[in-house]
Amino acid sequence: MSRRWRLFIGFLGVVLMGVMAVVPAKAQTDLTRADTKRDTMLPAYDVAKEVKIQGTIQKVEVSDTDGPPGTHILVQTASGVVDAHLGVGAASKPQYLGIAAGQSVSVIGMMQTLGGTNVLLARVLTTPNHIFVLRNEHGIPVRATPRGSTAAKALQKGL
Numbered sequence: 024m025s026r027r028w029r030l031f032i033g034f035l036g037v038v039l040m041g042v043m044a045v046v047p048a049k050a051q052t053d054l055t056r057a058d059t060k061r062d063t064m065l066p067a068y069d070v071a072k073e074v075k076i077q078g079t080i081q082k083v084e085v086s087d088t089d090g091p092p093g094t095h096i097l098v099q100t101a102s103g104v105v106d107a108h109l110g111v112g113a114a115s116k117p118q119y120l121g122i123a124a125g126q127s128v129s130v131i132g133m134m135q136t137l138g139g140t141n142v143l144l145a146r147v148l149t150t151p152n153h154i155f156v157l158r159n160e161h162g163i164p165v166r167a168t169p170r171g172s173t174a175a176k177a178l179q180k181g182l
Contacts (some may be wrong), residue, residue: 068133068162070143076100076107076143077129078089083117094120098128107132108141110157110164118149118154127151133162 078100085094093111097104107130109115117123132145146158156165 068146068158068160069162070133072133073131073146074134074143075129075131076105078105078127080122080124080126080128082124083122085116091142095142096122096128096130104131105143106140107145107148108137109145109148111163112146112166114166115157115164120150121152122148122150132158 029115075096078098080096081104082097082162083094084097086092091108091111093116094115096107096109098107109120112121122128127150129149130143130145130151131147132143135142135144144158144162146156146160146162148155148157158164
């Protein structure tokens with residue numbers, strides 16, 4: 024093998040090693056930026072910031088336009104009306120939860136400003152007859168199987 028050929032292969036090896044060192048560093052920087060962007064978009068749930076409200080449901084609404092989509096209850100408390108977000112999906116529907124205007128409830132959750140409005144992200148809803156865990160301690164919605172669904176019937180039969 025000629026001397027020029029060996030020098031070329033050596034030079035090519037050095038260039039490849041340099042590229043291999045730069046690509047992971049660049050990818051790690053991009054990943055860090057993506058994580059930062061994602062964290063600023065999602066509200067962080069903090070159990071230490073939880074509050075408990077008690078009052079009477081003024082209104083139950085399922086909304087896709089005002090604030091976060093899903094089921095909201097407006098609760099009249101001693102200090103004013105609080106918009107509590109119960110979640111999205113069948114497990115948070117008023118029929119499943121058995122809630123209606125005029126009912127006394129207590130809600131544990133964290134206040135969050137979403138879409139320019141203050142909303143209580145409800146984690147635990149207590150009605151006179153039931154206690155519903157709507158989110159886990161990280162704020163992630165807990166999905167339940169609605170009563171009367173095919174899956175619920177299958178579970179009752181032991182399938």
